[in-house]
Amino acid sequence: MECIGNDSTTTIRLCSYYKSSLFSTTSSILVTQQSSQSSTHLSLSAIDEINYKTDLLIIMQFITTIGALFTLAAAASAEAVSWDANYDDANRAMTSVSCSDGVNSLITKHGWQTQGAVPGFPNIGGAVDIAGWNSASCGQCFKVTYNGKSIHIVGIDRAGAGINMSKAAMNTLTNGNAEQFGRVDATIERVGSDQCGLTASKRTIEFNA
Structure with missing residues (x-):
């Protein structure tokens, strides 16, 4: 058997037997070419799979980013803000509000x-969080x-929606328009207690004599 063009990169070998017919030689070429095309097809399939996985990863990252943006937008969305003059009374007992006693409450x-x-x-x-x-x-x-205009409010009671603050705080927020506006839509953010001037909780320890 005589082979021409033994090239490992193309995997195509043109082989013919001495004294063989043209048909036989052509058949050998066709078979070899089909084998080469099959290898090429397998390589392309592998590339397609890699491209698919890459595209899928990009799409997942995009969805994650969009989800995070929607979360941030929801966290900073406008909520109802109203006022109640009961919160202006400095002498009002804390037992009058939801956050009175109990392990999580403010007297304790x-x-x-x-x-x-x-x-x-x-x-x-x-x-509304309370x-x-x-x-x-x-x-x-x-x-x-x-x-x-931004102010900070300490939550001490429950509310049906958003924040229901003192009249004085509402006037600060709305430049003196608490009575005129009554209720507004404002952005509410949950922030660290230090921004409201709160310190660490007090704990009372009793020792038995």
Whole structure:
């Protein structure tokens, strides 16, 4: 058998037997070419699979990014902000609000007996985050922004929606328009307690003689 063009890169060998017919030689060439095309097809399939996985990864990263953006947008979306003059009373007992006693509440954690004892008073109020008595969200600090003006509110009570703050705080937020506006849509952010001037919880330890 005589072979011409033994090239490992093309895997095509033109072989013919001495004294063989043209048909036989052509057949050998065709068979070899078909084998080469099959190898090429397998290589292309592998490339396609890599491209598919790469595209899938890009799509997943895109979806993750979009999801994060939607989460941020939701966290900073406008919520209802209203006022209640009961939160303006510095002498009002903390037992009048949801965050009174209980392990998560403000008398137990900080020793505040009246609303006036809350740091930042009268920037206090109810919040939708506080579901009711002894809520884990008692004392949460909220940053409320309206028309570029921001104030911080300490959550001490429950609210049906958004934030229900003192009239004084509402006037600060709306440049003296609490009574005129009554209710506004503002951006509410949950921030660190230090931004409301809160310190670490007080703990009382009793020793038996």
